[in-house]
Amino acid sequence: MNRRVFLYGLPTAALSAYGYSHFVEPRWLEDTQKNVVTGRGLKRPLRVLHLSDFHAAAIVPVSFIEEALRRGMAMKPDIVCFTGDFVTTDNDFDPARYESVLQMCSSVCPTFAVVGNHDGGAWSARAGWFPTSTYIRQLVTRGGVRVLHNDAVKIEVAGTPLWVVGVGDWWSDELRAPLAFANVKNDGAPVLLLNHNPDGKEDCKLFRWDLMLSGHTHGGQVMIPFYGPPIVPVLDKRYAVGLNRFEDRWVHTTRGVGNILGFRVNCRPEVSLLIVT
Numbered sequence: 001m002n003r004r005v006f007l008y009g010l011p012t013a014a015l016s017a018y019g020y021s022h023f024v025e026p027r028w029l030e031d032t033q034k035n036v037v038t039g040r041g042l043k044r045p046l047r048v049l050h051l052s053d054f055h056a057a058a059i060v061p062v063s064f065i066e067e068a069l070r071r072g073m074a075m076k077p078d079i080v081c082f083t084g085d086f087v088t089t090d091n092d093f094d095p096a097r098y099e100s101v102l103q104m105c106s107s108v109c110p111t112f113a114v115v116g117n118h119d120g121g122a123w124s125a126r127a128g129w130f131p132t133s134t135y136i137r138q139l140v141t142r143g144g145v146r147v148l149h150n151d152a153v154k155i156e157v158a159g160t161p162l163w164v165v166g167v168g169d170w171w172s173d174e175l176r177a178p179l180a181f182a183n184v185k186n187d188g189a190p191v192l193l194l195n196h197n198p199d200g201k202e203d204c205k206l207f208r209w210d211l212m213l214s215g216h217t218h219g220g221q222v223m224i225p226f227y228g229p230p231i232v233p234v235l236d237k238r239y240a241v242g243l244n245r246f247e248d249r250w251v252h253t254t255r256g257v258g259n260i261l262g263f264r265v266n267c268r269p270e271v272s273l274l275i276v277t
């Protein structure tokens, strides 16, 4: 009996685990909500929708990205931020469809983005894909999204003045913090920093910001209980996932929406809302 259980049970369990990690969890979006206290005395809590790493590809169709955005917009955000890796490689997505999906957010509230290592630049070129991020930045811009590539803008949202700063990708050696923060005034308004790779925080350390939004890690795509992700593509593993303190500021690293290689284990794709006060 035990031998029969072993012979039939093991392959069945292996097939089930494979099926779950490839066909169930990667499409099983989780809505999360976290509170971030900046101490900047905002007039009312600011609802920031943070989405990242869509990775449009054959394994992550634009229809799934659309589902994530629809869920996010149902959370009634005041502002939407995308932190890069809109695609995985330079093919496998319909640009016109993608643009119209992004407009779901940008037509409703201020929407900002930075690009990631997959969106073009030195890292992407080495992988044989986009040599620069120009194409993806143009696509995202046509989607009504303001791309901040080492740039900053001051807006008023929910009655509160807010600086939004975006930097280039750290792996692509395009992060230029002095350029990005050049026009940011020390006027007491909260500063939201968009930075694809959380390791880039050290480059931005000398400048004033309250909350940094990052992606890149996908949460590791595999999360071991009581241990965390065994493999993450960052140097500083403390900021691999979730909301974490960085000196007197905050870093939020989302698990992202898409994935690469098509699997997730105990690390569901995330639609994250941050309530900033």
Ligand SMILES: [Fe+2]
Residues within 6 Å of the ligand: 053, 055, 085, 116, 118, 216, 217, 218
């Ligand atoms: Fe990514």
